[in-house]
Amino acid sequence: MSRIAYFGPRGTFTEQAARSFGDAEFVAVDTVPLVLAAVRAGEVDAGCVPVENSVEGAVTATMDALAEDEPLYAVGEVVLPVRFSVLTRPGAEPEDVKTVASHPHALAQVRQWVAEHLPNAVPVATTSTASAAVKVSEGEFDAAVSAPVAALHYPLTELATDVADVDTAVTRFLLLRRPGNLPRPTGHDRTSLAVVIAHDEPGSLANTLSELALRGINLTRIESRPLRGQFGEYRFYLDLDGHVAEQRVGDALAALHRVSRQVRFLGSYPKADQSPSQAPPRATDSDYHAAAAWVAEVREGR
Numbered sequence: 048m049s050r051i052a053y054f055g056p057r058g059t060f061t062e063q064a065a066r067s068f069g070d071a072e073f074v075a076v077d078t079v080p081l082v083l084a085a086v087r088a089g090e091v092d093a094g095c096v097p098v099e100n101s102v103e104g105a106v107t108a109t110m111d112a113l114a115e116d117e118p119l120y121a122v123g124e125v126v127l128p129v130r131f132s133v134l135t136r137p138g139a140e141p142e143d144v145k146t147v148a149s150h151p152h153a154l155a156q157v158r159q160w161v162a163e164h165l166p167n168a169v170p171v172a173t174t175s176t177a178s179a180a181v182k183v184s185e186g187e188f189d190a191a192v193s194a195p196v197a198a199l200h201y202p203l204t205e206l207a208t209d210v211a212d213v214d215t216a217v218t219r220f221l222l223l224r225r226p227g228n229l230p231r232p233t234g235h236d237r238t239s240l241a242v243v244i245a246h247d248e249p250g251s252l253a254n255t256l257s258e259l260a261l262r263g264i265n266l267t268r269i270e271s272r273p274l275r276g277q278f279g280e281y282r283f284y285l286d287l288d289g290h291v292a293e294q295r296v297g298d299a300l301a302a303l304h305r306v307s308r309q310v311r312f313l314g315s316y317p318k319a320d321q322s323p324s325q326a327p328p329r330a331t332d333s334d335y336h337a338a339a340a341w342v343a344e345v346r347e348g349r
């Protein structure tokens with residue numbers, strides 16, 4: 048049976064996401080970088096981590112860990128709605144809650160609710176929503192903002208359920224593997240890249256993005272992260288519609304490899320919402336093949 052590591056401990060949203068990829072042996076790992084390390088080391092077959100949230104944006108721990116060390120490829124994604132349960136030790140009243148702990152992304156999604164319902168509470172960041180529940184059960188903090196399933200795993204009481212400042216908030220998770228066989232193109236694929244642009248030339252970001260636009264490739268996400276050493280240098284994370292096996296996408300990646308300082312391929316995989324990613328007219332594989340055949344003829348003097 049395949050082994051999937053997830054960002055744990057038991058009862059995180061990421062565990063729920065990992066289980067949606069099917070039957071496997073699931074292994075809880077305490078941080079995102081450690082999930083990726085377990086996959087790289089071959090201790091597990093795959094790893095599940097959160098990558099972005101519709102309220103708070105990128106999960107920077109995931110972005111950084113994907114750009115460093117040995118490359119891993121995303122082979123699947125899942126999008127989950129996030130609504131929280133607020134858990135306390137049995138008997139606690141709202142006015143007793145002096146500390147409310149959770150993953151920073153969870154705290155950001157319940158800020159208004161906490162201000163209204165737990166006016167005496169100071170927010171405290173923990174590694175995950177479930178680690179907050181563990182710490183509340185151990186007496187370190189008074190309340191945890193957790194996934195609903197955490198109430199089944201830890202001896203805590205639900206002070207509130209279905210909590211969310213933004214009703215429709217969703218989080219996207221990736222399933223990562225060591226490089227090997229790519230998932231087949233499905234017609235509703237996404238390709239993820241990390242690109243370091245040659246930053247000291249005017250128009251370099253526009254030129255990079257033009258390589259996608261010229262080939263009819265739809266960009267679905269762009270995020271930048273600093274390269275850490277100094278201001279002015281950034282790594283761009285791009286998500287685009289299409290699969291590297293398609294001519295226009297392969298061609299665009301080759302162009303990015305040529306014009307940018309560094310490109311890291313992070314995977315081509317089916318989109319969770321299954322929206323189409325097909326090439327627009329004049330950018331299909333057969334258009335590319337016909338154009339390449341014509342150039343070959345010209346070169347041969349025909």
Ligand SMILES: O=C(O)C(=O)Cc1ccccc1
Pocket residue numbers: 054058059060061062097100129150152153174175176177194218
């Ligand atoms: O801590 C968790 O449970 C996670 O899986 C990360 C997370 C945090 C907040 C919203 C969605 C996912």
